[in-house]
Amino acid sequence: MIEIIDIILPILSLVISALLTIPVFRLIRKSSHKLALTVGWFMAVYAVAGTAVANLALKYYGLESYSVLNFTLNGGALAGLSSSFMIDVISIYMSIIVIALSAIILIYTVFAINSNERPSERYFAIMLMLTAALLGAVLSGDLLTLFIFWEAAAAGAGFLMLYKKNALTINSTLKYLVMIIIASAFVVFGLSIVYGITGSLNFTDVQQALVTLADKRLLVIAFIFIATGYAIESAIVPFHFWLPDAYTAAPSTSAAFLSALVDQGSYYILIRVLVFIITPAGLNWIFMLAVMAALTMIVGNLFALIQTNVKRLIANICVADVGYNLVAITSYTSLGLVGNLYFFLIGGITTALAFMAVGVMNSHGYKTLEDFSGIGRKMPLVSLALVMAGLSFAGVPPLGGFMAKYLVFTSAIEANMSWLAVIGVLTSVLQTAYLFRLVNYMYARKPKDETVINESKRILIPIFILAAAILILGLFPQIVFNLLQPGGNLQLIPPI
């Protein structure tokens, strides 16, 4: 039987370890085996948190039926407002991928930045905190709890961008924070209207209330506010301008973390709110979202096409990925949802991998496409990883990106929106074109300088874990589908 403590434990353990990290680092700095101790500390942290998540997941998968379970902290008169948690297949799945990806990216961060530097312990602590906040967000059971945890994650992400203080990072962080604050104001306002019209913020209650709601005028207003708020946070065109700036200015460790976790978290919220709460039966948002999906795919890919800074190029692919995710949400089918959740994982891994590989190259001073000339010969292993990420983005089988796109486009066809699938396919060709331009630079051009680069072996470990994950999950996507549909063909979309 799942108790509420099972849900709180992973979140709590991460928060406590985040707080402990600062004193622990003070101790580590005094010893002579700094790196080993740092790695050891984080492995211990993730062992605890991972066990807590595994405990939750195993208990859930051990249940006889995989239904939605609600937990409320304190009932009483204001039960509709009290914090509550909810678990279903999707939140379990999300918590597994959050903890796994976070662990790998953190290990990469330990290797990539000098942990003897002063602010590094704060940086790691923020990463752990963010992971905790994301876990809280995916496990929360009402709109308010979701809002609190998610804003903690989104606003906290701003501090990851500020690792090195200079005009550029301060500028882009400020831009990011302003956008996030505006977005949360929108969301709060929308939520207050929802509470006003339904008398509750609990996911299930709100969904039921909205379906039977007679007068939908207020709901439209609430929806516009909520959707705009979350659209800003997940960088849907036309609200995407902050993302390329922020990810380019941030160190690549942060960019990897943000793209793999915070970004995917924002898609999760879109799914949770649009598919499970404001269902099309409550308010028909499908066509509007389809148009936004098309725009996002087109704009994201077109902007990526004209970039010369490789990191910025990858950041623009993140924008385009939002579009592909939206296609699946728009389809409102079980297949689309499975595809979407699979896309989260693969998209997260792929962008993290790309940022990690680019980060290694950046650390040697190679930033623009011109700099990348002939880098494939100089740094063969990291280049191989970047090419794998590129091929996965482009949707070349057997890498994971292919299966993700296949599921997304198929679900669009199933939902009778072939035009969206066609746009998706065409932009996907565009994606192939600019990614292969990158590959072309990496392998075909003569290198600008003849410096010999010794690739650091350590840093390749997390990179190749992710590269192997793309390949294996692409060949055997059933591994992921089993997590999502434990009892065979489970209906993911709630019955209307």
Place this chain on the structure above:
Amino acid sequence: MSFALLSVFLIPTISVPFVYLTGKKSPKAAAIFVALIAIVNLALIATTIPTILSSGRYVETYEWISVLNASFTLFVDGISASIAIISLVLIIAAAIFSINYMEHKKNLPAYYALLCMLSVGLVGVFLTSNLLLFYFCWELMLVPAYFIVGNWGYRDAYKAAFKLFIFTHAGAVFVLLGIGALYMVTGYTDMFQVQAALATHGGDIAKWVIVALTAGFAVKMAVVPVHMWLPDAHSEAPATMSALLSGVIISAGAYAILRLSLGIVFPSVGAAFGADFLHGMAIFGLISAFFGSLIALVENDIKRLIAYSSIAHMGYVMFGLSLFPVSVAAGSAVILISATAITGTVLHIVSHGVSKGLLFLSAGAVMHQTETRDIREMGGLAGKMPFTAVAATAAALSIAGAPPFACFISEFLIFVGAFQVISYDSFYLIPTAFMLIATVLSLAYSLRFTSKVFLGQPKQNDGEQKKIFDIPNYMKVSLAILVVMVILVGVYPTFFLQLIETVKFGLAG
């Protein structure tokens, strides 16, 4: 043997890193390793032939992605076995040829590893009946091809490789759309289940799907007007890769049209649309045949000449495919027009594969020895390189459709089929007449090629001439294998014909 086809997949896949490691010690050993893997695979496929001849089809099924209703279905029937065999023969020839041809190039371990990887996708395409797995293999052909052409090609090789990738990938995503739509409509990803389900479902979507699939595959086949990638890619690629590209990779497009567009979707599109569709294919085939032949007649770059002849030959194949058997009403009964043309087309894929592979390899040998690629600077090479001259002439005559070489019999069968179809569908009268003219053109450019390169007076001065001598032994072995195949298919096509005729088209199941 119950794991025969799975092994065909697994052996080369697992061997890729070992080929790489072997290549680090000795590139020659890696080449022989790749050839040996191909020989083993050839033997494995041979073990399925008795089953094919007795029951038409040999199938192995393994569990894969149950959510998508996709299982790892490997199957082989007469057509796929014939083309897979020819692919493997070409891989053997290419690997052996590489030993001398690539001798002084850099990064050879990677080259052989990529060649090994290519063989997985290339053979896999013909051996699966699962649409997703088919698409996996389809793209798996492309990635190694990109890197081989780019890294070891001539001149502006990466640009050519880029064209190759973008064009064929753009085609492939339309195939993906088609596959997705088929899955959505029928709920199956296995070709034969899709075919059965689609026949009951029918509807307009089949028309869209057949157009999307055929357009996507036509890019791979390089049918005019989507042929632009081919001349560059084939001429800049190393000769071994050109042989594979022209020999089998583009034919995979033809195979896919036959298997998927025509075999699976076509029965559901309805008679009127079906007839228009086939007529359209015939016209595109005709245009390709003329376009390719005419440019090959005036081209002076030895490899571009052969590349254009590939476009021409894909035109013949497209024309042959357009003679797909349809049911027609004859009086009160419904009869099926003869399948001779399709048999001929598949045989043409086989014979064109060996002939074009041989022609590209001998052109590579000539370029390797003379270090030029302009046929105006060649001449009289027959005296200097008799072995290559014989091999190239056999290939050129086969391409021209002269007996007793391979392509004669297949072209003959296509025309026999065409005449049979004309009696039911008078549309084909004019295209067939034009196709006959196109064969004359192909004879013309083949003869021009042979005479310019090997006959006549030597063009080089004496100093240059002394350096030219006949090719090293491994190249000879490789060419000899293909010469034997070209003649064997020409004089004894029965082996392949028997295999091909076990497949029945135009009927459900």
